[in-house]
Amino acid sequence: MLTMFAFSVFSFAQNKPKLSDPEVAFVAVTANQIDIDFAAIAKQKSKDAGVIEFANTMERDHKAVIAQAAALAKKLGVTPKNNTVAKGMLTDAEKTKKSLRSKSGAAFNKAYIDNEVAYHKAVIAAVENVLIPETDNSELKQLLQNVVPALKAHLMHAEMLQKNYK
């Protein structure tokens, strides 16, 4: 079930749909919000210090990115626009959240961290291969480029933790 989400986002990155800047902004905010939602479930369900610490970092960092995206959209006078890509991501995220909520204990910790690895891999691919190339506005493009090192650090952190939850 958890790999389904990653597959969907990867296919979106491979299909390279045409997106306007307001649509790119909406997809970027949606991608961050989905990981905040995953973190909320982890904080609710896990008792593991490593998992909770990681979830806190995901929540703090992705909220910071959303705040910067919102500030930039306001500055540029752009209203993020919902689109089929974002809708597809949210549908897949609901399935993943349902699957996560059905687990507990060690099984939950493993499922959450495995999903974080898959999700960050998928989002990095989507940002690098679709969102950045599709963006026209230079400031929005720069913001997306600035986010990539954070996503890669999150991925490395999740992979580091993954060794503890086999």
Add this chain to the structure above:
Amino acid sequence: MKSRFDQTINLCALLVFVFLMTSCAQPVKKIAPKSYTVEIKAMQFQPAELSVKKGDTVLFVNHDMLVHNVTETKTKAWGSPSLAPDDSYQIVVNKSSDYYCSLHPVMKGKLVAE
């Protein structure tokens, strides 16, 4: 028996010697501590490794878009509070240490005290 002239010459020579000795002996100069900056940028400490003299100062400046901290790795002997973008934290280096960001453990750095 030395003449008064010889005694005067010897005295002058002694005075010249003492003058030369005191004028040549420079006081030991203390090297003033230097200040260095480590930037936190793109999820990295830049430079990741920094060599300084004991007593030098290192200023960590967060130029990234996210909150970070600077924490000594081995025993958490020293560490900054959470650093929001544009916040900074300064330490005086007295010994070599590895450090990292405890919020993002893949971010690592090293201070070498010479």
